[in-house]
Each structure stands twice: as C-alpha cells, then as structure tokens.
C-alpha cells in the first residue's frame with residue numbers, strides 16, 4: 001500500500017494527497033492498493049510545482065486499527081519532532097496521530113518508548 | 119564588536135530585495151524548484167522534514183544584545199518561539215515558511231545579521247574562541263583575525279564555488295575551544311622565537327564520512343601574511359580538489375592523498391607567486407578592524423569579591439554554578455560565565471525567545487554588551503564582574519538557564535537528527551535527553567568530571583561525534599534506529615578521532631551503555647584522570663568488554 005506526500009511550497013508543511021487535493025493529516029491521505037493509480041497521482045502532483053515541492057510515494061502498512069507509514073522517518077513527518085510533542089501535527093492530537101504514535105512505539109521494540117518525551 | 123558601515127548595510131538591503139523578488143517568482147511559477155533551490159540555499163534556507171529551516175550566520179559566535187533580541191523577535195513572530203544554536207555557532211530556525219523568509223531576512227538585516235554563506239561550497243562562518251578578549255591565556259584577540267577572514271571571504275569571487283564547503287577556525291590560546299584541528303583550516307596564534315606574532319597553520323581537518331585531524335603545514339606564518347597564505351591554500355585546493363566526487367571533495371581528502379608535506383610544499387610554491395602588496399591586509403586596515411575589538415575598559419577590582427563569597431556560602435546552587443560554569447577572566451574581579459543550553463531533558467542548543475531576551479539583558483547590564491555562542495551549543499557572557507555573579511545566576515535560574523553542568527556528562531552536543539533533518543538516519547536529540555536525565559544528579563555528574571558526549575544523526579557528523587570522548591552516531595538498521603559508539607575522540611588541543619567500540623547497538627541500549635562506560639572509568643581511574651585520560655591509559659578493551667559482555 002502507498003500514499004503520496006510532499007512539502008507544501010509556500011510554508012513547507014507536510015501534506016498528503018487525497019483524491020486530487022492536498023491534506024495536512026496522514027489520516028486523511030488517500031491510500032493506493034495498486035501501483036498504477038499511485039503513479040498517476042504522483043504524475044499529477046508533479047504537475048503542481050507552485051503548490052508542492054518534490055512529491056514522492058511512501059510505503060504504508062496496516063497496523064492495529066489502521067495504517068501507518070512504514071519508514072520511521074515518514075512517521076516522524078506525519079507526527080512532528082519527538083523532542084517537542086507540542087509542535088507539528090501531533091500537537092493537534094486525534095485518532096490518526098495516536099495510531100501512528102502507537103505504531104512508532106510498537107516498531108521500536110526493546111523498550112525504546114522511554115526515549116520519547118511525552 | 120565589528121559594526122557594518124553604510125556600504126555593508128546597503129548591500130544587505132539589496133540582497134534581501136533580490137531574494138524577495140526570487141521568492142515571488144518561485145511562488146508564481148516563473149522559476150522552477152531546480153532553479154530556485156540554489157538561490158534559497160545561498161540565503162540559508164533549507165527545506166527539512168517539517169518545514170523550511172533558516173540558518174543564520176553568527177560571525178565567530180559574537181552577538182550583541184540588539185541581535186539577540188532580534189533573534190528572539192523572529193523566533194516569536196515567525197517560528198515557534200525558539201531557535202537552535204549549532205556546532206558551527208550559528209542559529210537555526212526550524213519552522214520557517216518560505217513566504218515569510220524575505221521579511222525575516224529584512225528584519226535581521228536591521229541588526230547586521232544575515233544568512234549569506236551559511237550553505238554552499240564557499241567559505242563558511244569562521245569559528246573563534248568564545249572566550250576571546252576575556253581569557254588571560256590568549257596572545258591576541260582571535261576575533262580581529264576572524265573578522266579579517268570574514269571580510270576577505272565574504273562574496274570572494276574566486277572562492278564562491280569551491281569543490282566543497284570550507285570552514286576556518288582561529289584560536290589564540292593553548293587550550294583550544296574552537297576544535298581548530300577539525301576545520302579545513304585551523305589557525306592558532308603563536309609567538310615565534312623572536313617574539314613576533316604568527317599563526318600555526320593546520321590544514322585538512324574535518325569530520326563527516328572520512329574524519330581527519332588537521333596537519334600543521336606551517337609552524338609560524340607571520341600574522342600580517344595571513345590572507346595571502348589563505349589564498350594560496352585555497353588556490354591549491356581549488357585547482358586539485360575532487361569536484362568529480364562529493365565524498366572526496368573536501369580539502370582533507372586532498373591533504374591526505376598528497377600528504378601534508380607535499381600539500382604544504384605546493385602551498386608555499388603558490389604563495390611565492392602572490393604579491394603581498396595586493397593580497398595581504400594593509401596595516402592601517404588591520405588597525406581599523408582591531409579598533410572594533412579594543413579591549414573593554416575593565417574596572418580595577420579586587421581579585422576576591424566579598425559579596426560573591428557571602429552569596430556562595432549561603433547558596434549551594436550558586437556555589438555549584440561557580441565551580442562548573444564560571445572561569446577566570448584576564449581582568450581581576452571579573453569572570454567568564456558559561457550558560458549551558460543543556461538542562462537535562464531539554465534539547466541541546468535550543469533557546470526560547472524569552473531565554474534569548476534574558477541573555478540579551480544580562481549581556482547589556484553585566485557583560486559589556488557581549489554574548490558569545492560556543493561550538494558546544496552553549497552561550498557565554500564573557501565579562502561579568504564577580505560582584506554581579508549572584509544576580510546573573512538568579513536571572514538565569516528564573517528562565518531555566520542556570521544548569522551548572524558545563525563540560526560535564528550532561529553537557530552533550532547533539533545535532534537536530536531525524537527529528538528535523540532531512541539527511542538523518544536516526545534521532546540525536548532524544549538520545550541526548552535520555553543520557554542527560556540519567557546523569558541529572560549533579561553530584562554524580564561532578565564526580566565523573568569532564569566528559570564530552572557528542573551525538574550525530576548521520577555520518578555528516580554535525581554533532582562532532584568523531585571527536586567526542588564518547589561519540590554516538592545514529593545509523594539505520596532495517597528501518598530501526600541503531601547507534602555506533604566511538605571512544606577517545608577529542609576536538610581540543612589534543613585532537614584525536616575516536617575509535618569505534620564495536621557493532622552498533624539498539625537505541626534502547628545506548629544510555630545503559632554510557633552507564634557501563636562510565637562505570638569502567640570510575641573503577642579504573644587514577645587520581646586526577648579525566649575519562650579521556652583513563653581511556654588513553656587503559657585502551658579500549660575494558661570499555662568494550664563492559665558494553666558488549668551484556669549483549670552476548
């Protein structure tokens with residue numbers, strides 16, 4: 001499964017593709033089961049150079065109760081920096097943020113949760 | 119400190135309006151990202167994970183109160199109320215919007231600050247001893263020379279497209295607080311046998327993928343010949359540096375491949391061709407620049423302050439602060455104060471707008487209008503009267519800046535890492551937070567003594583991990599954060615690249631591993647030995663055994 005992401009040109013905000021428009025929350029991102037529509041969306045995004053910078057596809061995978069980006073870097077982009085929980089998208093809270101945060105915890109086996117200041 | 123003249127100010131204003139125009143054209147789609155990216159980078163604007171990052175040059179780490187207040191204002195107006203001081207003694211804002219960047223640069227220009235040459239393959243901000251003008255150890259004020267280099271290297275047409283970025287450090291003390299040997303060029307002011315002032319010139323230092331400690335190519339360069347000699351070094355580099363391979367393009371690779379002796383020989387040959395009259399700074403101009411750094415007038419004060427002694431006896435926290443963060447000044451009755459941006463649990467190098475304003479006020483009121491930034495991500499008030507130390511300590515305490523841990527185990531360098539940086543493999547900040555919290559007990563930290571932990575989120579080594587007494591490098595192992603430990607590095611006058619301890623360990627193991635390393639030190643140390651000294655005596659074996667014994 002894939003999602004399409006970029007940074008918005010004017011302010012750098014992390015955005016996700018959702019049926020022809022850009023949304024700020026991963027929870028609202030369009031998920032592509034197949035490569036063909038994902039590629040089409042990517043091509044469309046690349047034709048919007050005054051809206052976003054460097055759009056690219058990311059791997060997402062099912063987690064308990066939902067989906068999350070696979071790469072830790074992408075989870076961080078969807079949440080915000082772990083040293084300042086009051087900055088970035090995580091500051092607004094919400095179900096999708098909690099899911100990814102939990103997924104991140106689960107991916108960091110070996111008690112790594114401790115490292116995250118919450 | 120140095121003041122811009124009308125020409126400088128006019129140039130900055132022009133540069134801002136040029137960038138404003140470029141941003142407008144980019145937003146309107148008149149230029150592509152490929153065309154725009156180099157332009158924004160020339161103005162210090164990077165795109166990172168969550169937003170744009172603006173890197174502002176703080177020339178040789180010197181700030182006046184107006185500049186600090188302006189940085190606070192920018193933090194409040196355009197960022198999330200804070201800024202991040204870096205190992206290059208610059209300041210980064212991590213939440214910048216492209217559309218605001220021209221206004222920010224216009225605002226910074228009001229106080230002679232800008233972001234020019236904070237990116238790209240040019241000569242970057244020069245590092246100088248943060249105790250310049252204040253320490254009795256120094257032979258001359260290194261800021262004079264750093265300012266000479268700044269003026270010479272700014273927009274220098276011959277050196278604006280080097281094979282790779284280029285960093286210079288200047289120190290004038292035996293104790294090196296600039297990490298001179300990790301710079302492309304390190305300059306150490308020394309007296310020659312005849313008593314004349316000159317520079318020991320070290321070339322080819324650098325961290326990153328292939329760490330090198332700079333080699334001395336000239337023991338004593340007459341001070342007045344500095345610029346022609348720098349020009350000769352850069353010419354040799356410009357001619358032979360590996361532009362074909364980014365990973366081999368730094369001057370350290372050239373110096374290593376030619377050998378320092380041969381590199382030095384080529385520099386001398388090049389230097390011989392240069393006409394000193396056209397390349398070196400005239401004495402009158404040097405004197406003019408020197409005038410801006412004229413020693414501050416210090417009162418004649420007793421070496422001991424009864425007021426301070428009384429306050430110290432009554433306040434153990436002040437006594438601890440004095441022990442760890444306050445250093446001797448060249449003038450009797452004064453002191454140098456380290457402000458550690460390292461409260462355990464906080465992000466190393468971060469300062470809030472309120473904290474910057476407090477430091478600005480303190481600099482103005484108690485430190486002759488000067489504050490400094492160190493490459494260890496701390497601030498310094500260079501000229502504080504002993505009588506004023508209790509008040510300074512109180513004011514710092516009120517904004518959470520009185521952390522009494524300068525040079526101790528919790529005074530950790532950490533780069534932004536994967537929390538912000540688009541190049542990172544792993545996070546650095548949470549590792550620093552976790553270690554600092556583990557050693558938050560100040561008695562324990564003081565017992566351990568000087569211990570420099572430095573953390574980088576990738577091999578680019580912005581966190582100087584190679585030269586940490588304990589270095590920590592983030593690596594990505596199948597999508598998980600792992601960390602490679604190095605031991606025995608030093609960025610000081612006894613510079614050395616640390617040795618890799620063993621296989622990278624999982625993030626969850628790092629703090630325990632530091633605990634293990636410290637336990638070996640405490641067990642093995644002999645009187646008077648720092649961690650580094652013990653390591654150098656015993657070698658890596660006992661440390662390795664302690665960390666990896668448990669793993670197997």
Ligand code: SF4
Pocket residue numbers: 533534535536539540541542543546574575576577578579580581
């Ligand atoms: S060391 Fe790597 S992760 Fe850290 S700031 Fe530098 S480039 Fe980014």
